[in-house]
Amino acid sequence: MSPYSYKEPVLTLEGVSMSYHGEVILRDIDAQVLDVVRPGMSQGQVVGFYGRSGIGKSVLCRIMAGLITPSQGTVRVGVEQQPVVPGTVGFVQQRYPLFDHRTLHDNLLVAAQRKHAPAAAREQVETYLERFCLTQHRKKYPAHLSGGQRQRAAIAQQLLCSDHLILLDEPFSGLDVAMIDELKKIIVEVTTMDELNTVIIISHDIQTTTALADRLWLLGYERDAAGQLSPGATIAKEHQYNLAEMGLAWHENVEAEPEFGQFVEHIKEEIRRS
Ligand SMILES: Nc1ncnc2c1ncn2[C@@H]1O[C@H](COP(=O)(O)OP(=O)(O)OP(=O)(O)O)[C@@H](O)[C@H]1O
Numbered sequence: 706m707s708p709y710s711y712k713e714p715v716l717t718l719e720g721v722s723m724s725y726h727g728e729v730i731l732r733d734i735d736a737q738v739l740d741v742v743r744p745g746m747s748q749g750q751v752v753g754f755y756g757r758s759g760i761g762k763s764v765l766c767r768i769m770a771g772l773i774t775p776s777q778g779t780v781r782v783g784v785e786q787q788p789v790v791p792g793t794v795g796f797v798q799q800r801y802p803l804f805d806h807r808t809l810h811d812n813l814l815v816a817a818q819r820k821h822a823p824a825a826a827r828e829q830v831e832t833y834l835e836r837f838c839l840t841q842h843r844k845k846y847p848a849h850l851s852g853g854q855r856q857r858a859a860i861a862q863q864l865l866c867s868d869h870l871i872l873l874d875e876p877f878s879g880l881d882v883a884m885i886d887e888l889k890k891i892i893v894e895v896t897t898m899d900e901l902n903t904v905i906i907i908s909h910d911i912q913t914t915t916a917l918a919d920r921l922w923l924l925g926y927e928r929d930a931a932g933q934l935s936p937g938a939t940i941a942k943e944h945q946y947n948l949a950e951m952g953l954a955w956h957e958n959v960e961a962e963p964e965f966g967q968f969v970e971h972i973k974e975e976i977r978r979s
């Protein structure tokens with residue numbers, strides 16, 4: 706196991722709660738991602754974020770992206786730990802918003818130009834079109850792309866324009882096995898490009914996501930002393946896993962290790978019970 710240590714936080718959730726019309730969705734969430742350091746490497750962070758359907762994962766993503774304000778609590782991002790501002794966090798939503806009146810290529814170019822000078826932006830767009838097997842569809846409008854093509858386009862778009870933090874809401878759903886492998890490679894690439902790069906992956910594909918992650922969050926309901934479920938989901942301390950500490954992070958072929966298989970089964974059981 707290679708040595709690692711932690712520096713300052715790059716994402717902090719403090720007392721985050723969210724209610725809609727009196728219905729408590731999220732309750733008092735405290736969680737943090739620290740900049741991990743591995744000697745001789747630029748190692749970013751990957752958080753796997755799990756929870757039952759309808760529990761509030763997408764709502765928390767919108768809060769972390771600064772798109773909605775929580776009823777209570779704060780989200781701070783970056784080494785400066787500034788309150789999150791919309792537009793600085795890349796967010797690939799479960800439904801993928803692209804500009805319908807622009808071609809795929811132009812959609813990506815608009816995103817790339819927010820971060821890169823014109824020549825570099827064009828170059829980046831070509832790289833991503835190629836990586837995501839989209840080059841031949843570059844002139845199509847979003848309405849004429851397949852579901853998986855739209856999804857890859859949306860992921861490329863966010864990678865092209867965001868700062869260090871990227872939220873992927875269900876990135877693997879609807880992709881074929883080859884595209885899943887490609888996306889896994891891209892995620893590893895993104896998180897080793899810059900030590901501050903941080904990707905949060907919301908997924909029901911526990912095995913694939915855990916293999917990529919160095920940290921896991923499980924959003925669930927807690928029980929009170931009487932055994933009753935408390936309203937509002939939270940990320941309990943015991944549902945925040947440090948995979949580096951457990952010796953399950955950054956292994957080339959971790960999915961083949963028996964300890965990994967056992968841990969994935971354990972996580973699935975925790976999700977069922979939460
Ligand atoms: N704007 C809103 N107004 C009222 N309720 C909302 C609103 N947005 C979300 N909700 C409710 O919040 C809850 C959590 O929704 P959310 O989309 O975060 O679930 P999820 O964990 O992402 O589920 P899935 O895995 O199915 O995507 C749901 O019950 C949903 O109906």
Ligand SMILES: [Mg+2]
Pocket residue numbers: 762763764799874
């Ligand atoms: Mg969701």
